[in-house]
Amino acid sequence: MKVTLESSDGQVFTVDKEVAELSVIIKEMLVIEQANQDHPIPLLNVGAVELAKVIEYCEHHRNDPTIDDDEDYDSRKKPIEMDDWDKQFTIVNKEMMFELILAANSMQVKPLLHLGCRYAADIVKRMSPTEIRDLFQIDDDFTPEEQDKIEWEKQWTKL
Amino acid sequence: MIRSPFHIPELVEEIGAYLEQEDLARCARVCKSWHEGLIPLLYRNVRYDDHSRNMKSFWNTTQRYSRHIRSFTVSANFFPKVEELLGPECRYVTALALGPQDFVDQPLECHARLRSFVTHNPSIRTLQIDLRRHLSSSFFQEDNILRYIPALTNLAILDDRYPYSAGPKSNGAFEAILECGSQLESLTYQVFWGGSSDSLNNRGLNQEDDSKTIQTWPRLTSLTISGYEGYREIEFVKRCPNLKQLKAFFKKPNCFKVLHQMAQHYLSGHPSRLEHLEIMHLQGQQTKAALEELLRVCARPHAGLKTFRIHSSCMYETTFKTLLTYHANSLETLAAIGSKWANPFDLCLLFSMCPRLKSFEGVVDGCQLWFQDLVHFPWVCNDLRTLRLTICQNDSSFTKYQAVSPRNTADEHQRVVSTQRQFWRKLGMLKNLELLDILMITRDPSLKKMLSIVHEDLDHICGLKRLREIRILPGEDFMSNDVKEELQLRRPGLCIHYV
Known part of the structure; x- marks a missing residue:
């Protein structure tokens, strides 16, 4: 069975239902709107370029077993072996990857979200707070008293 | 303003799950919302x-x-x-x-x-x-x-x-x-x-009457036991009919009883759920018999063992054949650890019977690498990722082979050359191979020569797109420098270790 998806800029994609269902949001929508499947499902936060890429990912991983999110929480820190396809898939520029993470998040495509977050984590590894603030244009909004308090968090680096 | 996941608090938490403590501690000092999101992960x-x-x-x-x-x-x-x-x-x-x-x-x-x-x-x-x-x-x-x-x-x-x-x-x-x-x-x-094994620890158990119904532990699915004789540990096995994973490491040979006890569950009609069996340091005929019995009775029509690990000294030919007869379709990991061997594996049999095999580690006979029998058997093992071979030379089969082949030097040379091609050509069929690790325990120079890589083999090796590492030990004549250069040129990321 086919499902049609519409990106925020109005482009329509037709995919197999089981592919689309890798997105938790779409899966839930399909349950609710069972009767009304002639209209494309609107994805208001996802542009056509990102949606195409997300669909490409879902097509490739359509047969993967689902993973339980909480069960493997502590195993996430371990490095994993990415397969060739995923490696190839993540060779995009930083901005594109960020857009993909946002898309995966709004569509709730869990495996892609994990893949992206692992990528994002690698970016901030070994960076100082100042460097991170500069890179992402984040304001340091700690008050001086809070600043004093959070100095203690430095101790972890000594453990 | 950059649009990035780092500006969305819930995503910062997701990303934090992939960071080590030191990085978390640094990131927690970036701003208030990061602090709030990452502190729970840090502590x-x-x-x-x-x-x-x-x-x-x-x-x-x-x-x-x-x-x-x-x-x-x-x-x-x-x-x-x-x-x-x-x-x-x-x-x-x-x-x-x-x-x-x-x-x-x-x-x-x-x-x-x-x-x-x-x-x-x-x-x-x-x-x-x-x-x-x-x-x-x-x-x-x-x-x-x-x-x-x-x-x-x-x-x-x-x-x-x-x-x-x-x-x-x-x-x-x-x-x-x-x-x-x-x-x-x-x-x-x-x-x-x-x-x-002292009497203190056995006290009270011997008096336990087997006919007395013992309470079972139906929820227990993973059991790892190790020790000397396994007298007491048998009591655990007795209570666990639903095991998915059993790992038993014992010193004394008489702990075949652990295996026997496990088999009893299935013989008495309990459906087997066993997927992972790991047995170390078990030796002797009784163990062999008990293990083979367990392999027979824990088989199910559409599912069987996925992982089987054993010490190589207890991997007998009949054990291997029993394993393949009952579990060939489900087996994903097979490992016989150690270099003492009871019997070398039949590689052709393995590759033609186990479609799901992902990892193999074990002792094989040098003659196996001819892959002669594979002419008659279809090759089904297409998903192998890890191959660790310890190559021994089984004298009896070697002479058998030599007896049927002409022994003059020209033919001998021809045979070595064609075998060489055969080995790497066959290996080139393992499209998903990631790691190849070969240890040779043989003095026979022709065997070493057989594994060496020449220009013609490079196509087969370069065709293995996922291959990350090749280890050959000892590998003096493994490849000449120009072959190595060409290989490194064609496959820049590949690690090659040979001494």
């Missing part, structure tokens, strides 16, 4: 050991966030006053690890504190007790701590025989496990350096 796993125990300011801060602690490790010679150290908020721990040190300072006091800690943290599911550096055997004798952990489902107790005079320190542990076994999902009880 998720806390360790109290000889290094961290005196860092007063660290514990002061930790106290503020102690409600986030999920895993707590105490590796010191006393149990701390947690109430004082972490405050009353530390109530949501789900995993506790103790040891390996003994509570030498005020043991009674320590036990009381430990008891109070576990009663304040009723969600503890996972407990590991490492008794390996304990000097006394009082840990379980003082008090059965397991009684105070109602949600316990994963238990691991590690022990050894040091100091030798004292024997294992887990006296009382066995009885404690029997008491709480029905609530466990996984159990590890390992005594390293051999376990105890």
